[in-house]
Amino acid sequence: MAEIEIEIEIPPYFLCPISLDIMRDPVTVSTGITYERESIEKWVFTQKKASCPATKQHLDNLELTPNITLRRLIQSWCTLHATHGVQRLPTPKAPLTRPHLLHILSQASRPHLQSQALQTLKSIASDNLTNKRCMAAAGVPEFLAALIVTKSSSHDQLSDFQKTSEDALSIIYALQLPESALKPLCTAAFVEALTLIMQIGSYESQSYAIMLLKSMLEVADPSLLITLKPEFFSEIVKILKAEDISRKGRKSALKVLMAACPWGRNRMKAVEAGVVAVVIDLLLDTSEKRACEMMLTVVDMVCQCADGRSELLGHAAGLAVVSKKILRVSQGASERAVRILHSVSRFSATAAVLAEMMQSGVVAKLCLVMQVDCGAKTKEKAREILKAHARAWRTSPCIPYNLISSYPS
Structure with a gap:
């Protein structure tokens, strides 16, 4: 019997409606329409549009269901066209679940497993916006902030504090927290810990600290702002003076001052720290x-x-x-x-x-x-x-x- 050669053409709906690229991780929204995960996450979570891009219907829930059948069809098409330079798409990682996340946080609470657990959290946060939302809802930012505060009080282990704080801050920053998730971080103890990081931390830690402070102080209650210490303003001025500070870091430092200086006492502290000359x-x-x-x-x-x-x-x-x-x-x-x-x-x-x-x-x-x-x-x-x-x-x-x-x- 003669072999029958089958040519599979990729249908239009295999393509991502937003990026016009082959879907790598197709997911279906509540209206039944399938989109590329990265594109629909940006549409819903970054651009804050709670509607289906194709039908314009309101999305009653924001659950993104993996379309496994479509993903396998796309992978099969890629395999059949491998001779034309098309690479087979890898199977995306399974969505993060709350029990799995709580298990990782439990590991991060143990000193001998802490470093590996933080690296795992960093990897998970970089995967997709759904993971970031899950981490924020599960209290990961508050856990990491408390970890930094605890480490900051152990002055006999500064090297451990620097490494832990850098990893933890990079995760918090990567989560792109909304205002509602930033407010619980606005405590005097955490601000003091971030001040210590600006004083002795690495360049990356200092950058993360100042950018996080910028976001926090923009939503913080006045009761926190009026208690900022003189050392806080001294470290902000040092960052402004630093020649190797990035443009984004310098703007964040300026925004911190803009958030703090509407209060008279803070103006005096800023002046005493030398902000005017700088x-x-x-x-x-x-x-x-x-x-x-x-x-x-x-x-x-x-x-x-x-x-x-x-x-x-x-x-x-x-x-x-x-x-x-x-x-x-x-x-x-x-x-x-x-x-x-x-x-x-x-x-x-x-x-x-x-x-x-x-x-x-x-x-x-x-x-x-x-x-x-x-x-x-x-x-x-x-x-x-x-x-x-x-x-x-x-x-x-x-x-x-x-x-x-x-x-x-």
């Missing part, structure tokens, strides 16, 4: 829009206290660099910079300060603000500054002739 130095070399806006926001916050304004005025480039950012970065940056100058003008306007504002070009920049479209609030602040010190500035030869007409009467 941020001004960074502004001198920074032109990126978002970074400049965050730096000016931090300076604006600390300049709401007398010591903060004193530090700004004590920096040789303080007033000049703040003025330089007006009308050069963004409307938001201009608004923040003028607000800083308004604080200085209102509360720290000595004769020497007024003379420096004139000589460094601050007054000319404020006159320019009056001529251009840069936002009503910014213009109003600029007008208030110029009117408040008209006697000292209006007739000064330092103001360019073409800007004198814009000086408010």
Whole structure:
């Protein structure tokens, strides 16, 4: 009997509706439609869309059921087309179950099994979003935070603390926790442990710590924020000063300060830690829009206290660099910079300060603000500054002739 050669063509529904690639791990949602796991997880869990992409029906539950039949058909098609360079897709790992996860956490509680258990958790977290959701729901972040706090109190075993904290923080960071899962981590003990990591930890540990702190403090209760210790701000300033810190790490440090400094005591602690000089130095070399806006926001916050304004005025480039950012970065940056100058003008306007504002070009920049479209609030602040010190500035030869007409009467 002659052999019959069968050619299997891959049907359109084998393809991932979102990425237009061959499915590797097909799963079915409650509407009966099958999707690639990674794509539907991003749609539902990352983009927060609780509907079926194909039918637009609401998903009553978010259970993703593996479509084993379809997966085997795809694997068979790959095998038949191996001569054309198609590789057989490996069978995906089974979804994580709560009992399995609790068993791993039990192992992580034992010192001799802890390292291997943490590596297992790290591997599981990297598999898919379903695993991450399962880990968050099972209390893995709280377990890891408690583990870090416990290790931080054992100062005689710092090397063990560094290794454990690095592994644990990398897992917490990988879980991409929502606000509801971050709040239980916002405790004074965990913040102190993260402060210690910023002080003695490896570069990776410090990066994880500062990025986690950024997410935590954005959702933390004021009762935690007002109890932050001076050492906390000192370590944040060290991270800002570090030459090898990543752009993401530096922005996270700035966001931590933005979350902490609305409270007066924290402004004082930040100023005492040297935040003003560090941020001004960074502004001198920074032109990126978002970074400049965050730096000016931090300076604006600390300049709401007398010591903060004193530090700004004590920096040789303080007033000049703040003025330089007006009308050069963004409307938001201009608004923040003028607000800083308004604080200085209102509360720290000595004769020497007024003379420096004139000589460094601050007054000319404020006159320019009056001529251009840069936002009503910014213009109003600029007008208030110029009117408040008209006697000292209006007739000064330092103001360019073409800007004198814009000086408010």
